[in-house]
Amino acid sequence: MHFDLNYSAILPQIIIGVTLFISATIDAFSSARKWPVGIITLFGIGAGISSAVYLWGSNIVSFSQMVSLDEFSLLLFITVMIAGFITVLVSLKYVDDMEPDGGHFYLLLLSSLLGMMFLVSATNLIVIVLGLELMSLSIYPLVGFTRDRQISLEGAMKYLILGAIATAFLLYGIALIYSVLGTTNLYTIARILSTAQHMTGNLVMMAGVAFILIGFSFKVALVPFHAWTPDAYQGAPAPITGFMAAAVKAASFGAIIKVVIIVLQSFHVPVAEALWWLSAVTMFTGNIIAVMQKNVKRMLAYSSIAHAGYVVVGLVSGTAFGMSSAVFYLLSYTFTITGSFAIITYLEKNDGTGSELSDFSGLAKEHPILSLIMAVFMLSLAGIPPTAGFMAKLYVFSAAIKSGYIGLAIFGILTSVISLYYYLRIVYAMYFEESEGRTDTPVPAGIAAGVFIALWGVIQLGILPSDIMNFAMQSIQSLIH
Amino acid sequence: MISNVLLYITAVLLVITYLYAVIAGNPVYSALSMGAAFFLTSFLFVLLGAPFLAAVQVIIYVGAMLVMFLFIIMMFDLNKTSTGTVRYKPSTIFSYFLIMVVLLIAFFMAKGVLKMPEGFTIVGFGSAENIGFNLMRYYLLPFELASFILLVGVFGAITFIKKRDKE
Numbered sequence: 001m002h003f004d005l006n007y008s009a010i011l012p013q014i015i016i017g018v019t020l021f022i023s024a025t026i027d028a029f030s031s032a033r034k035w036p037v038g039i040i041t042l043f044g045i046g047a048g049i050s051s052a053v054y055l056w057g058s059n060i061v062s063f064s065q066m067v068s069l070d071e072f073s074l075l076l077f078i079t080v081m082i083a084g085f086i087t088v089l090v091s092l093k094y095v096d097d098m099e100p101d102g103g104h105f106y107l108l109l110l111s112s113l114l115g116m117m118f119l120v121s122a123t124n125l126i127v128i129v130l131g132l133e134l135m136s137l138s139i140y141p142l143v144g145f146t147r148d149r150q151i152s153l154e155g156a157m158k159y160l161i162l163g164a165i166a167t168a169f170l171l172y173g174i175a176l177i178y179s180v181l182g183t184t185n186l187y188t189i190a191r192i193l194s195t196a197q198h199m200t201g202n203l204v205m206m207a208g209v210a211f212i213l214i215g216f217s218f219k220v221a222l223v224p225f226h227a228w229t230p231d232a233y234q235g236a237p238a239p240i241t242g243f244m245a246a247a248v249k250a251a252s253f254g255a256i257i258k259v260v261i262i263v264l265q266s267f268h269v270p271v272a273e274a275l276w277w278l279s280a281v282t283m284f285t286g287n288i289i290a291v292m293q294k295n296v297k298r299m300l301a302y303s304s305i306a307h308a309g310y311v312v313v314g315l316v317s318g319t320a321f322g323m324s325s326a327v328f329y330l331l332s333y334t335f336t337i338t339g340s341f342a343i344i345t346y347l348e349k350n351d352g353t354g355s356e357l358s359d360f361s362g363l364a365k366e367h368p369i370l371s372l373i374m375a376v377f378m379l380s381l382a383g384i385p386p387t388a389g390f391m392a393k394l395y396v397f398s399a400a401i402k403s404g405y406i407g408l409a410i411f412g413i414l415t416s417v418i419s420l421y422y423y424l425r426i427v428y429a430m431y432f433e434e435s436e437g438r439t440d441t442p443v444p445a446g447i448a449a450g451v452f453i454a455l456w457g458v459i460q461l462g463i464l465p466s467d468i469m470n471f472a473m474q475s476i477q478s479l480i481h
Numbered sequence: 482m483i484s485n486v487l488l489y490i491t492a493v494l495l496v497i498t499y500l501y502a503v504i505a506g507n508p509v510y511s512a513l514s515m516g517a518a519f520f521l522t523s524f525l526f527v528l529l530g531a532p533f534l535a536a537v538q539v540i541i542y543v544g545a546m547l548v549m550f551l552f553i554i555m556m557f558d559l560n561k562t563s564t565g566t567v568r569y570k571p572s573t574i575f576s577y578f579l580i581m582v583v584l585l586i587a588f589f590m591a592k593g594v595l596k597m598p599e600g601f602t603i604v605g606f607g608s609a610e611n612i613g614f615n616l617m618r619y620y621l622l623p624f625e626l627a628s629f630i631l632l633v634g635v636f637g638a639i640t641f642i643k644k645r646d647k648e
Contacts, residue, residue, distance in 0.1 A: 003618055010622075063622040064619040064621070066620075100645060101643070104636050111636065126620070126623050127622065130623050130626040130627060130630065133630055134629055137633045138633050138637075140637065144641065147641060202590075203586065203587040204587050207587045
């Protein structure tokens with residue numbers, strides 16, 4: 001193993017880490033209203049995004065081959081940091097309303113971003129586990145941040161316990177692989193597997209791969225490992241639900257894509273078969289149960305389960321185009337879901353109610369622009385042109401068809417038709433139902449800014465997707481070389 | 482030879498103590514049984530030639546975690562629950578055995594494949610010097626990342642226990 005320290009390989013992580021300490025210091029010396037901490041956090045994440053854009057094109061592997069800075073990790077850095085940026089914008093007023101002296105909200109958000117960034121840039125299974133844990137351990141308290149709500153604590157507890165089980169599975173899988181190959185370095189594993197042909201018959205290795213897939217499936221909430229999702233998503237504060245759906249999912253999928261591309265080429269057939277079933281069951285179950293929901297947060301939780309299924313369709317195809325379409329899907333879903341939850345944040349009341357379907361009735365009369373934007377987000381989630389969601393689904397399904405998985409693509413399209421029903425129900429409620437008397441507060445500036453950034457992303461990716469798709473292709477190419 | 486015999490005895494005792502930790506009705510018995518299992522695990526490390534890991538196992542798991550478990554059990558006063566054994570649902574036991582069978586099959590099928598990685602030296606592998614050298618050199622980044630995880634633990638605790646000024 002070659003020993004080297006190249007700090008530019010973790011420059012974006014260093015920026016986020018330093019921001020964490022600056023924010024913590026300001027948090028300690030500021031008054032009970034914590035929006036200044038949020039502003040510092042915004043600047044830090046902005047600097048992180050700029051550094052990631054600046055470093056685009058570099059390819060550095062450092063810290064004894066523990067992390068790599070390549071286009072793949074940079075694109076996912078940008079994805080999770082955009083989700084973090086919008087979430088902080090949306091939370092500026094929300095945090096002060098919910099919890100006096102609640103500056104640790106921003107600190108936990110930053111540390112979870114840090115974990116995600118190490119998770120997607122890791123080239124060693126140990127760093128993957130540590131990044132995943134740093135991310136998850138920061139998210140559990142954020143889910144229970146509104147600790148006066150019973151439902152919030154319940155969600156946090158369920159997420160904590162099932163998340164710990166998921167990590168146990170992941171660690172066990174890694175231990176099994178280590179026992180066979182004697183290394184946790186992804187590149188070394190790939191090299192050994194490419195020379196040894198008999199490995200697919202090795203059951204310890206197979207069990208290790210299966211356990212790792214199960215551990216990740218918990219994190220991205222694929223059916224049948226999704227049981228925690230509805231409760232955690234409904235209980236969490238609305239901005240955090242958006243952050244979980246966007247960033248946690250993107251980072252975990254980033255790690256899955258990386259492991260599948262680098263390591264599991266020689267396991268492609270069994271892994272693709274397992275992912276095929278996971279994807280089909282996830283798309284079906286998520287969409288069917290979402291139809292029955294009355295609470296919008298819970299509905300979007302099931303919808304996020306279904307969307308994880310669509311991302312897996314891109315993985316099943318196994319080609320560079322399929323992987324790129326999965327990355328594109330993650331970026332487009334990030335914009336759409338953080339924007340939707342920004343609007344839900346505005347509607348959510350201090351006691352946690354306000355996200356029922358009936359709370360959306362007649363919203364269009366009082367907030368015509370907000371309702372229009374919400375309608376655009378819903379159409380994007382359903383996959384209607386000219387939004388980001390349409391292009392994302394188009395890429396994913398065409399990748400599946402090109403690789404010969406026509407049945408899966410048709411199944412995915414059919415389930416999207418089912419999903420149209422519940423997304424349009426929100427639009428219907430906003431435009432065609434009578435309002436039940438809503439206390440009218442002006443939209444806070446932070447939420448408005450967050451919503452417009454998300455809207456820009458949804459329109460940009462929907463109308464001019466080819467540039468972003470090229471970036472996604474480059475990012476996947478940087479892993480394959 | 483002696484160490485092989487010791488290994489099997491330790492292994493059997495380990496299974497018994499961990500099993501009792503799971504099925505004991507009284508949480509204090511459960512925790513103490515787990516403590517015995519921690520000691521046995523540490524003995525396993527000694528047999529494998531890793532004295533440093535053995536010491537850390539005792540210091541952290543028995544010294545810190547087990548004591549914390551016992552404190553929490555006494556704080557919640559869970560002592561009043563039954564002293565028999567816990568009854569699990571048949572489905573739980575079934576899925577447990579399913580996983581066990583899969584793993585056992587995997588291990589027996591793979592007996593010939595498991596081998597030492599290339600460049601692996603047994604002499605001094607688990608020594609304190611070797612672990613310290615690797616931790617501070619090749620595993621520097623994971624080591625520092627772990628310190629961030631501890632920091633997040635503090636943040637998480639603050640989230641739930643922080644006092645509010647009552648207006």
